[in-house]
Amino acid sequence: MYRKEIKVxxxxxxxxxxxxxxxxxxxxVKAVYDSLVEAGVDYMEIxxxxxxxxxxxxxxxxxxxxxxxxxKRIVGENKTSLKLSAMADIGRIDLKDIPQAKDSLLxxxxxxxxxxxxxxxxxxxxxxxxxxxxxTINLMAVSKVNETELDEALSDIAKSRVPVFYVxxxxxxxxxxxxxxxxxxxxxxxxxxxxxxxxxxNMQLAMGNTVTAIVENCNYLDATILGMGRGAGNCxxxxxxxFLKNPKxxxxxxxxxxxxxxxxxxxxxxxGYHIPYLITGAMNEHPRSAIAWMNSEEKHDLVxxxxxxxxxxxxx
Amino acid sequence: MYRKEIKVxxxxxxxxxxxxxxxxxxxxVKAVYDSLVEAGVDYMEIxxxxxxxxxxxxxxxxxxxxxxxxxKRIVGENKTSLKLSAMADIGRIDLKDIPQAKDSLLxxxxxxxxxxxxxxxxxxxxxxxxxxxxxTINLMAVSKVNETELDEALSDIAKSRVPVFYVxxxxxxxxxxxxxxxxxxxxxxxxxxxxxxxxxxNMQLAMGNTVTAIVENCNYLDATILGMGRGAGNCxxxxxxxFLKNPKxxxxxxxxxxxxxxxxxxxxxxxGYHIPYLITGAMNEHPRSAIAWMNSEEKHDLVxxxxxxxxxxxxx
Numbered sequence: 054m055y056r057k058e059i060k061v062x063x064x065x066x067x068x069x070x071x072x073x074x075x076x077x078x079x080x081x082v083k084a085v086y087d088s089l090v091e092a093g094v095d096y097m098e099i100x101x102x103x104x105x106x107x108x109x110x111x112x113x114x115x116x117x118x119x120x121x122x123x124x125k126r127i128v129g130e131n132k133t134s135l136k137l138s139a140m141a142d143i144g145r146i147d148l149k150d151i152p153q154a155k156d157s158l159l160x161x162x163x164x165x166x167x168x169x170x171x172x173x174x175x176x177x178x179x180x181x182x183x184x185x186x187x188x189t190i191n192l193m194a195v196s197k198v199n200e201t202e203l204d205e206a207l208s209d210i211a212k213s214r215v216p217v218f219y220v221x222x223x224x225x226x227x228x229x230x231x232x233x234x235x236x237x238x239x240x241x242x243x244x245x246x247x248x249x250x251x252x253x254x255n256m257q258l259a260m261g262n263t264v265t266a267i268v269e270n271c272n273y274l275d276a277t278i279l280g281m282g283r284g285a286g287n288c289x290x291x292x293x294x295x296f297l298k299n300p301k302x303x304x305x306x307x308x309x310x311x312x313x314x315x316x317x318x319x320x321x322x323x324x325g326y327h328i329p330y331l332i333t334g335a336m337n338e339h340p341r342s343a344i345a346w347m348n349s350e351e352k353h354d355l356v357x358x359x360x361x362x363x364x365x366x367x368x369x
Numbered sequence: 370m371y372r373k374e375i376k377v378x379x380x381x382x383x384x385x386x387x388x389x390x391x392x393x394x395x396x397x398v399k400a401v402y403d404s405l406v407e408a409g410v411d412y413m414e415i416x417x418x419x420x421x422x423x424x425x426x427x428x429x430x431x432x433x434x435x436x437x438x439x440x441k442r443i444v445g446e447n448k449t450s451l452k453l454s455a456m457a458d459i460g461r462i463d464l465k466d467i468p469q470a471k472d473s474l475l476x477x478x479x480x481x482x483x484x485x486x487x488x489x490x491x492x493x494x495x496x497x498x499x500x501x502x503x504x505t506i507n508l509m510a511v512s513k514v515n516e517t518e519l520d521e522a523l524s525d526i527a528k529s530r531v532p533v534f535y536v537x538x539x540x541x542x543x544x545x546x547x548x549x550x551x552x553x554x555x556x557x558x559x560x561x562x563x564x565x566x567x568x569x570x571n572m573q574l575a576m577g578n579t580v581t582a583i584v585e586n587c588n589y590l591d592a593t594i595l596g597m598g599r600g601a602g603n604c605x606x607x608x609x610x611x612f613l614k615n616p617k618x619x620x621x622x623x624x625x626x627x628x629x630x631x632x633x634x635x636x637x638x639x640x641g642y643h644i645p646y647l648i649t650g651a652m653n654e655h656p657r658s659a660i661a662w663m664n665s666e667e668k669h670d671l672v673x674x675x676x677x678x679x680x681x682x683x684x685x
Contacts, residue, residue, distance in 0.1 A: 261577020295651035308671040335611035355624040
């Protein structure tokens with residue numbers, strides 16, 4: 054599937070950090086960075102952009118903030134073709150804490166929002182554009198948004214200067230027909246803008262849904278190494294690269310960082326497909342109850358977990 | 370996705386047995402059987418139908434043969450709504466060793482064949498029909514078959530009495546567009562017959578491709594519990610049941626057998642998504658080299674495995 058407009062956005066540290074509070078060793082982050090440079094990946098989302106006042110460094114690692122000195126320790130001046138991205142959550146970053154792009158190693162800031170926050174997201178994203186960054190808006194939990202709200206949000210995005218808008222399957226509850234519907238709807242409502250896809254793997258559909266999005270002309274493709282991410286994880290980068298068969302990407306550097314860094318980490322942090330995530334995904338619910346169950350003594354009692362869900366009979 | 374024509378075919382013992390030479394305990398097979406009955410699944414493919422002369426019982430367990438006395442030990446007279454199936458490979462079963470259906474606990478015999486064996490498969494399947502069985506033909510490794518050969522095979526199948534023909538992604542190398550193409554082609558060539566789908570998970574597309582097949586009106590859907598099957602395994606039954614939201618199927622009995630029997634077995638038999646299977650799938654190759662690698666001391670050296678593949682540069 055060769056299409057020169059396609060951009061691959063690796064989110065291993067940013068989304069994976071939701072599983073370990075971004076407490077990665079510098080060695081790990083550097084190994085991921087080096088492999089992405091070697092592999093020809095377009096963007097590395099290395100963490101969140103947050104104000105120091107929003108979180109304590111006693112709890113979260115440096116990639117919850119993406120301070121320039123932390124970035125520099127890993128990437129130097131980043132004289133490579135790999136662009137760096139950070140995600141900003143509404144309300145967690147003061148505008149005054151966002152440096153000018155020329156003073157930052159970050160190239161892109163992606164604004165995550167819920168549907169009721171779209172106005173704030175546009176304001177934040179356009180502020181970042183004015184400071185010299187590339188931007189996207191990633192509308193989370195779209196599986197919970199009704200069509201009227203979505204139409205209104207799309208109308209606001211259409212009038213904004215923000216160039217990229219994402220289909221985000223936060224709960225891993227969407228099937229290929231949903232992705233097709235959303236991608237077509239977004240494209241129709243947003244002429245001249247690019248559409249992105251961020252999938253979760255609760256029903257082992259992250260890669261399949263990403264393929265559907267590619268067929269539907271989405272060009273910003275999120276993935277993570279070995280699918281590392283919250284709960285069931287994301288679209289695995291190594292599968293996406295193998296699929297794209299694009300001469301600008303290489304698979305071997307990704308395999309190298311998997312065998313030496315990412316696979317060993319998975320022994321300690323159990324992201325990926327597990328039945329509790331399937332259940333929240335199939336019920337279109339936030340994975341938090343499944344994550345809590347997976348961290349409990351009862352993690353292997355799948356029947357009990359399902360019965361603990363409100364209205365589980367609707368699924369059984 | 371409610372459609373009354375849909376039949377779910379569980380292949381846990383048959384395809385999973387490729388990983389342990391069908392050396393399952395009776396307790397395990399009985400637990401799978403009981404859960405499938407409770408879950409309202411349509412068919413249980415409990416093994417292969419082979420002549421005793423074709424394999425040694427010193428090497429393979431009883432489910433390589435599906436002798437009636439072994440079946441009876443597990444299912445009694447099978448006074449349930451669950452039908453029993455066995456797969457027959459060309460050349461591994463003498464016609465004289467196939468009992469009349471009225472003397473067997475088996476309801477269905479599925480004939481697996483390669484494209485050059487389609488004539489033999491039709492003869493074997495029609496022989497089974499004459500003995501009173503339901504039948505299907507499962508054309509393996511279709512990703513290696515060219516369109517001319519496929520057209521010829523479809524023309525022969527169209528003229529046969531065999532009522533069900535399968536899209537089989539033996540190498541786990543097909544994407545949704547391939548599934549769509551094949552399902553449409555099969556349906557067009559085979560008016561009045563049902564189409565089935567048997568997917569493998571090398572690129573984490575087994576469930577996504579099964580959804581595509583459902584959308585394309587395939588009605589025979591193969592799956593296995595926790596995806597147990599050769600190499601990367603199959604479409605997971607629990608995800609398929611959760612997706613179908615069909616009132617005749619239940620999820621809880623499947624979760625019960627997962628937590629008490631299938632998940633514990635996965636600690637010893639490492640089926641499922643692993644990078645060597647991704648590589649053979651993405652290269653459209655038989656998984657045997659990946660299976661051998663996964664059983665070797667070097668299983669974690671992914672870079673070395675990829676470099677051991679002929680023409681690996683085409684993928685990198």
